[in-house]
Amino acid sequence: MLRRLTIRDFVLVDRLDLEFSEGFGALTGETGAGKSILLDALSLLLGDRADSAMVRAGCERAEIAGTFEFVDGGGVHAWLADNDIAPDEILLVRRIVESGGRSRAYVNGSPVTAAQLKALGELVADIHGQHAHQALLRSDAQRELLDTHAGSTLLARDVAQAWRAWQQAKREREEAVTQGEASAREREMLVWQLNEAEALAFDxxxxxxxxxxxQRLAHAAGLIDGAGAALASLDEDEPAIATEVERLAGRLAELARFDAQLSPIAELIAGAGIQLGEAVAELRRYRDRLELDPEALAECERRIGAVTQFSRKYRVSPDEILGLVDAWRTRLAAIERASDLQLLELAEAEVAARYRELASRLSEQRRRAARTLGAQVTDAMQELAMAGGRFEIGLSAADPGTIHGLEVVDFLVAANPHQEPRPLAKVASGGELSRIGLAIQVIASEAQAVPTLVFDEVDVGIGGRVAEVVGRRLRELGRRCQVLCVTHLPQVAARADWQWQISKETVGGATLSRVAVLDPAARIEEIARMLGGERITDTTRSHAAEMLGVEQVGS
Known part of the structure; x- marks a missing residue:
């Protein structure tokens, strides 16, 4: 649950450090005092879209930080593990919005994306805004609420994935039918090209x-002539170079007897003579191996011509031939798979069966949840000044199914005992919609595992005894989890376990929001203000004390 919330330079708030308690807490104050700003800050902290307008005028950035307690092994712990963030005894979440619109977020000191933050936010708090009941008029919101109440959110995602897989398999099968002739022509061409490549046998x-x-065969005559000329100069002509070098080395060796300085020179020339002898032997062997072979030359030229022609034909270099052939084989295999209608039909049938299996399980869970949620909301309607009214959840077949399952979800209501339930959007008045929406939200929240529930003026349009029922419901909900409610109704605020007053003050020409934690005496004054408006009398204080006194006695 939420334990601490720190707000810096957010809209009308310059600096707030708030500590939250367990149970049901009410946030009250005059209209325009900034009650909803606190919940806007909490929403931003938990993944709502950031905007530069959130930064208080004249400031460089706004910063929100929250401390949450969570149970080990729960959804938060799994989220931390999945995102490689080390768990701690508490959860520290921080978000910064700069005046230029850029935002950053951190969880336990590790940076996270807005999408990651939003996923985490769904695990720690559920925020119902002022117009949440209006969202109930949308069919997608109705379906999502039912799935959440049924604990079927993950199953609904699996159904959507199975639907996409089914539709993909269906498209592949239909394309195989409509493009069969073109695929056959392409297959024939690929087979011919692969046969041509196989005949080429490029390596x-x-x-x-x-x-x-x-290269060697084309220049064989020149190589033979050149090798012969070199041999002649080195060993066969008169005088031969090798012979002359050998003679010169001997002569210098004799002279070295008279001058030792000639010895190194004589040795160098003698070494050169030895190397020349080895070169003559290698050159003779090379010349003896050389021969004119017109047939071998013609075969090489034929091979080179074939590879060159193939490369030009398919606009690739010889080095790219093997890659081209591999691409042909891959494409041919794909065409053969795609043209195998029996295989495609079997694949489509398998994914369709998987979709129907998952969708049927989802339908059963929806039916059970629709019965229980319908009965619970109907009971709540009797307490909310809609005696005899009924709430049902219609599940009409959507054959052969949609991405959302095998049925269309529709919230139905009958405001009077003898009316047939009709779609919520067509029947409920504004006041009735507010009451039904609040009942649905409270009851649906009871089935959720989120530790903190936030209601932002969802009690608009109700009053009197109905307001007392709403307050009692929220207090009962607060015994299971932490509940925060922005309210303007004294009947609701009086039921809270603790209460804060939100007000505005002007400091240095700037309007700022302030939060006061109310003790019992201050709560009497605030409830009296909510009852009596600007002029608070002893009678209204007595009434406020009575409301709080009844609450204290009955708690």
Whole structure:
């Protein structure tokens, strides 16, 4: 639950440090005092969209920080683990909005995205805004509320995924039917191209060897002549270079007997003579291996011509041929799979069966939840000045199904005993809609595991005995979880376990919101103000004390 909330430079708030208690707390104050600003700050902290207008005028940034307690092993603990954030005994959430509109968020000191923050926020608090009952007129909101009450949110997501898989398989099967002729032509072309590639039998290593052989064979005559000329100069002509070097080395060796300085030079020349001898031997072997082979040359040229023609035809280099052939094989395999109608029909049937299985389970959970929620809201309507009224949840078949399941969810209401239930949007008046919406929200919240529930003036349009019922309901809800309610009704505020007063004051020309924690005496004054308006009399104070006294005695 929420334990602390720190607000800095947010809208009309310059600095607030609030500590929250358990049970049911009421936030009251005059109209325009900024009661809803606190809940707006909490909503921002838990993932609502940030806006530069939230930053107090003249400030660089707004900052909201909250401290929450949570139960180990619950949804928050799992969220922390999934997002690689180390758990602690408490949950620290911080959000900063700069005057330029940029926002940052941190959980236990680790930065998180707005989407991550919103997912976490759904686990720690459920906020019902001033116009939440209006959302109940939308079919998607009705369906989501029913699924939440039924504990079927995750199953509904699985159904949506199965529906998408089914529709994809259906499209693939239909495309195979409508594009069968074109696919057949493409398959025929791919088979022909692959046969051509198979006949070419291109191999990168072989291609390199062919090019090297071609170079050698194409210049065989010149190589033979060149090798012969070199041999002649080195060893066969008169005088031969190798012989002359050997003779010169011997002569210098003899002279070295008279001058030792010639010895190193003689050794160098002798070494050169040895290397020349080795070169002559290698050159002779090379020349003996060389031969003119027109047939081998012609075969190399034929091979090079075939590869070059293939490359030009398909606009690739020889190095890209194997990649092209692999792409053809992949595409051919895809066409063969896609053209196998029997296989596609089987795949479609499998995912359709999976969808129907999940959707049927969802339908059963919805039916059970619709019965219980309908009965509970009907009972609540009797207390909310709608005696004889009935609330039902219609589940009309949507054949063969939709992304949301096998039925359409519709909230139905009969305001009077003898009326047939009709869609909520067509029957309920403004006041009735407020009461029905509040009943649905409170009852639906009782089935949720969220530790903190927030109601922002959801009691608009009601009063008198109905307001007392709402206050009692919220107090009962506060025994299970933490409940915060912004209210203008004294009957609701009097039922709270604790109460804050929100007010405005002008400081240095700036209008700021202030929060006062009310003790018993201050609560009497605030309830009296809510009862009597600007002029508070002893009678209204007595009435306020009586309301609080009855609450204290009955609590």
């Amino acid at each position: 990168p290593a072989g291609w390199q060897q062919t090019n090297e052989s071609h």
